[in-house]
Amino acid sequence: MLILSPDEIRYTENKANENGLSYEDMMESAGQGCAEYILINYPDKKNIVILCGKGKNGGDGFVIARYLKEADKKVSIIKAFGCPSDSLSEKNKALIDGTVNIYDGSHLTKKIISLINSADIIVDAVFGIGFKGELPENIKELFTVSARSPAVKIAVDIPSGLSAENESSDCCFSADETLSMLCFKKEHIYKPFSGKCGKVTVIPIGFDVFGNSIEAFSRKEIKALLPERPFNANKGTFGKAMIIAGSYNMPGAAKIAVKGALSTGAGLTTLCFPDCIYPAVTSSLSENTFFPVSSDNKGCFAGGSTAEITAKADLYDAVAIGPGIGVFTETEKLVNALIKCNKGRIIIDADGINIVSRNINILKESDAEILLTPHPGEMSRLTGKSIADINADREKAASDFAKEYGVTVLLKGANTVIAAPDGRIVINPTGSAALSRGGSGDLLTGITASFAAQGLSVFQSAVLSAYIHGLAGEIAEKKYTSFSATIERIYDCIPDALSEIISGK
Numbered sequence: 349m350l351i352l353s354p355d356e357i358r359y360t361e362n363k364a365n366e367n368g369l370s371y372e373d374m375m376e377s378a379g380q381g382c383a384e385y386i387l388i389n390y391p392d393k394k395n396i397v398i399l400c401g402k403g404k405n406g407g408d409g410f411v412i413a414r415y416l417k418e419a420d421k422k423v424s425i426i427k428a429f430g431c432p433s434d435s436l437s438e439k440n441k442a443l444i445d446g447t448v449n450i451y452d453g454s455h456l457t458k459k460i461i462s463l464i465n466s467a468d469i470i471v472d473a474v475f476g477i478g479f480k481g482e483l484p485e486n487i488k489e490l491f492t493v494s495a496r497s498p499a500v501k502i503a504v505d506i507p508s509g510l511s512a513e514n515e516s517s518d519c520c521f522s523a524d525e526t527l528s529m530l531c532f533k534k535e536h537i538y539k540p541f542s543g544k545c546g547k548v549t550v551i552p553i554g555f556d557v558f559g560n561s562i563e564a565f566s567r568k569e570i571k572a573l574l575p576e577r578p579f580n581a582n583k584g585t586f587g588k589a590m591i592i593a594g595s596y597n598m599p600g601a602a603k604i605a606v607k608g609a610l611s612t613g614a615g616l617t618t619l620c621f622p623d624c625i626y627p628a629v630t631s632s633l634s635e636n637t638f639f640p641v642s643s644d645n646k647g648c649f650a651g652g653s654t655a656e657i658t659a660k661a662d663l664y665d666a667v668a669i670g671p672g673i674g675v676f677t678e679t680e681k682l683v684n685a686l687i688k689c690n691k692g693r694i695i696i697d698a699d700g701i702n703i704v705s706r707n708i709n710i711l712k713e714s715d716a717e718i719l720l721t722p723h724p725g726e727m728s729r730l731t732g733k734s735i736a737d738i739n740a741d742r743e744k745a746a747s748d749f750a751k752e753y754g755v756t757v758l759l760k761g762a763n764t765v766i767a768a769p770d771g772r773i774v775i776n777p778t779g780s781a782a783l784s785r786g787g788s789g790d791l792l793t794g795i796t797a798s799f800a801a802q803g804l805s806v807f808q809s810a811v812l813s814a815y816i817h818g819l820a821g822e823i824a825e826k827k828y829t830s831f832s833a834t835i836e837r838i839y840d841c842i843p844d845a846l847s848e849i850i851s852g853k
Contacts, residue, residue: 349531349532349550349563349564349565349566349569350531350532350557350562350563351531351532351533351534351536351537351562351563351564351775352530352531352532352533352557352562353533353534354477354478354533356557357477357530357531357533360530360555360557361374364554364555367555369554369555371436372436372439373554374553374554374555375404375407375408375411375436375437375440376411377552377553377554378408378411378504378529378551378553379407379408379409379410379411379412379414379415379440380411380415381527381529381551381552381553382408382412382471382502382504382527382551383411383412383414383415383416383419384415385527385549385551386412386416386469386471386502387415387416387419390468390469390500393421393468393469393500394421394422394468395421395422395424395466395467395468395469396416396421396422396423396424396467396468396469396470396471397423397424397425397426397463397464397467397469397470397471397499398412398413398423398424398425398426398470398471398473399425399426399428399453399470399471399472399473399474399490399494399508399521400425400426400427400428400432400441400473400474401428401429401473401474401475401476401508402427402428402429402430402431402432402433402434402437403432403433403434403437403475403476404434404436404437404476405473405474405475405476405504405505405508406427406428406429406432406434406437406473406474407432407434407436407437407440407441408473408476408504408505408529409425409471409473409504410425410432410437410440410441410443410444411440412471412473412504413425413444413448414440414443414444414448417444417447417448423448423449424448424449424450424451424463424467425444425448425449425450425451426450426451426452426453426460426463426464426490427450427451427452427453427454428453428454428474428486428487428490429454430452430454451463453486453490454486455486456486456489456490456493460490460493461493464490464493464494464497464499465493465496465497465498467497467499468499468500469499469500469501469502470494470497470499470500470501470502471502471503471504472491472494472501472502472503472504472507472508472521472523473504474487474490474508474521475506475508475509476504476505476506477505477506477533478511479506479508479509479510479511480511480513482519483508483509483519483520487508487509488519491508491509491519491520491521491522492519494521494522495522500524500525501521501522501523501524501525501546502523502524502525502526502527503521503523503525503526503527503545503546504526504527504529505526505527505528505529505533506526506528506533506535506536506545507520507521507522507523507526507535507544507545508520508521509521510535510541510544510545511535511541512533512534512535512538512541520544521544522544523544523545523546524546524547525546525547525548525549526545526546526547526548526549527549527551528548528549528550528551529550529551529553530550530551530552530553530555530557531550531557532548532550532564536548537564537763537775537777538763538775539762539763539777539779542777562743562773562774562775563772563773563774563775564774564775564776564777565774565776565777565811565815567848567849567852567853568852570811570812570815570816570849571849571850571852573804573808573811573812574812574846574849574850575613575799575802575803575804577613582615583615583616584615584616585615586613586614586615586801586802587614587615587616587665587666587800587801587802587803588614588615588616588617588618588663588664588665588666588801589609589614589616589617589618589664589665589666589667589668589797589798589800589801590617590618590619590620590639590660590661590664590666590667590668590797591605591606591609591617591618591619591620591667591668591669591671591793591794591797592620592621592649592657592661592667592668592669592670592673592682592686593605593606593619593620593621593668593669593670593671593672593673593790594619594621594622594625594629594671594672594673595622595625595646595647595648595649595672595673595674596622596624596625596643596646596647596648597647597672597674598671598672598674599621599625599628599629599672600672600787600790601671601672601698601787601790602619602621602625602629602671602672602790603628603629603632603633604671604787604790604791604794604835604839605668605671605790605791605793605794605797606619606629606633606636606794607633607791607794607839608790608791608792608793608794608795608796608797608798608839608842609636609668609794609795609797609798609801610635610636610794610798611794611795611798611839611842611843612794612795612798612799612813612816612842612846613798613799613802614797614798614801614802615801615802616636616637617635617636617637617794617797617798618636618637618638618639618664619633619636619637619638619639620639620640620641620657620660621638621639621640621641622640622641622642622643622644622647622648622649622650623640623641623642623643624643624647625643625647626638626640639657639660641653641656641657644676644678646674646676648673648674648676648678648679649673649678649679649682650678651677651678651681653682654678654681654682654685655685657682657686658682658685658686658689658690661686661689661690661692662689662690662691662692664692664801665692665693665800665801665802665803666692666693666694666695666797666798666800666801666809667686667690667692667693667694667695667797668694668695668696668697668793668794668796668797669682669683669686669694669695669696669697669700670683670696670697670698670699670700670701670703670793671697671698671699671700671789671790671793672698672699672790673698673699673700674699675699675702675703679699679703680703680706680707683696683700683703683704684703684707684710687704687710687711687713687714687716687718688710688713688714690714690716691715691716692716692717693716693717693718693719693800693801693805693806693809694714694716694717694718694719694806695718695719695721695793695796695797695800695806695809696718696719696720696721697720697721697789697790697792697793698726698789698790698793701720701721701722701726701729701730702726702729704720704730705726705729705730708730708753711753711754711755712753712754717756717805717806718754718755718756718806719755719756719757719758719796719800719806719807719809719810720755720756720757720758721757721758721760721789721792721793721796721810722757722758722759722760723759723760723761723789724738724739724742724759724760724761727745727746727749727757727759730749731745731749733745738759739761742759742761742763742765743765743767743773743775745759746758746759746765746766746767746773747765747767747771747773749767750767750768750769751767751769751770751771753769754769755769756768756769756806756807756810758792758796758810758814760789760792762779763775763776763779764776764779764814764818766807766810766811766814768807772807774811776811776814776815776818777815777818778814778815778817778818778819778821778822779818779821779822780818780821780822780824780825780830780833781825781830782821782822782824782825782828782829782830782833782838783817783818783821783838784830785834785835786835787835788817788821788835788838790835791817791835791838791839792813792814792817795813795816795817795842796809796810796813797809798813799812799813815849816842816845816846816849819845819848819849820838820839820841820842820844820845821833821838821841823841823844823845823848824837824838824840824841827841
């Protein structure tokens with residue numbers, strides 16, 4: 349699912365117009381597509397109120413009204429701003445003059461309140477893409493009354509007043525469904541804006557999109573990424589994952605990462621860890637194998653274990669390194685050696701990323717397929733940019749780094765970004781505040797290592813794992829609240845997340 353910005357959409361429309369498709373035909377296709385969707389999905393709804401703006405979004409509303417009226421629906425239009433200012437919108441309004449009741453919505457009257465309260469469906473066609481600023485007071489009042497109505501609320505393109513450029517969109521139209529023209533927009537995918545859109549359906553309007561490579565995966569596309577599980581499989585079918593993690597101070601990071609791998613289907617998971625934490629990790633893990641190596645006096649990986657670990661790592665389909673290992677001379681040697689020597693799939697997280705930030709160009713010396721999974725603070729250390737600068741344009745920060753160093757980057761946080769070295773960018777649509785706790789990243793690392801071991805590229809693994817991880821967080825929040833959704837409880841919700849994906853819910 350491509351995500352286009354307002355400028356990219358306008359460019360796409362201009363290109364389509366240059367290729368012979370008129371703007372009038374585009375508006376006709378948009379309005380007809382929305383009307384047909386309503387007729388197919390809400391055949392028993394008779395009384396429909398359409399809120400129309402003065403621009404092209406309002407023009408779409410007039411076209412929708414015409415098709416619904418022709419289908420014998422009772423249609424009323426409330427003009428939010430008086431007469432249309434767009435010539436195409438005015439033309440489509442003229443086509444329904446005398447056949448549809450049109451009301452002035454510049455002031456909230458008893459009649460308008462009554463229309464909205466008695467509606468079966470309310471269609472929002474007031475503002476389209478690129479809205480900025482504050483909603484006028486009369487529009488806020490219309491949307492407030494609409495929100496209280498029992499009607500189904502459907503937004504055309506984007507709920508009016510909603511904008512990813514605005515920090516607050518509390519007064520926007522709150523939709524049960526959004527019918528998006530041509531493609532998805534940021535507001536449909538990025539949290540918290542997506543919460544105002546309801547179910548989003550793309551309406552084709554007769555031409556292909558032109559734009560950048562920012563995408564979001566639908567539930568159906570995520571399901572297609574899941575590795576097959578043939579009935580005649582054995583543990584070798586589903587790959588071997590090694591997780592190099594833990595230290596005396598942070599044994600939990602190793603355990604959480606292993607549980608992430610075990611819960612998502614890796615055929616064999618091995619934990620490599622400093623032997624001083626043997627009792628801590630073996631007391632609560634039983635389904636994986638163990639590869640303890642020498643500890644140093646800090647309770648971390650001893651320097652003499654590097655050659656042993658890198659040799660063993662060559663036998664695995666995917667290797668994850670970093671959770672809880674600490675940032676010391678010995679662990680730095682281990683991370684660097686793995687990057688230089690291993691030619692498989694490597695997931696680098698947590699302290700592994702902090703170590704890489706000390707010698708960033710080592711990434712260019714590697715023949716491995718590498719995934720880095722930083723949070724904004726770790727991304728700041730990798731790039732030398734401030735956290736504020738990174739969060740100001742997360743997609744660019746992740747993509748620029750991925751392309752420069754030939755790695756895949758999963759930039760964690762709200763609206764997780766996955767960037768490939770070829771320029772492809774995916775925004776993850778799932779997630780919850782429940783994930784904002786220590787250990788969340790370790791769980792994601794284990795899940796990602798599991799799918800990489802099962803044969804997915806690190807990019808595919810990152811996209812799939814971020815989705816499952818975020819969905820498990822959402823489920824855990826519903827069950828336990830975001831306060832009490834511990835990492836263990838989120839881990840317990842991974843099967844529920846997978847079940848939802850597989851069943852197509």
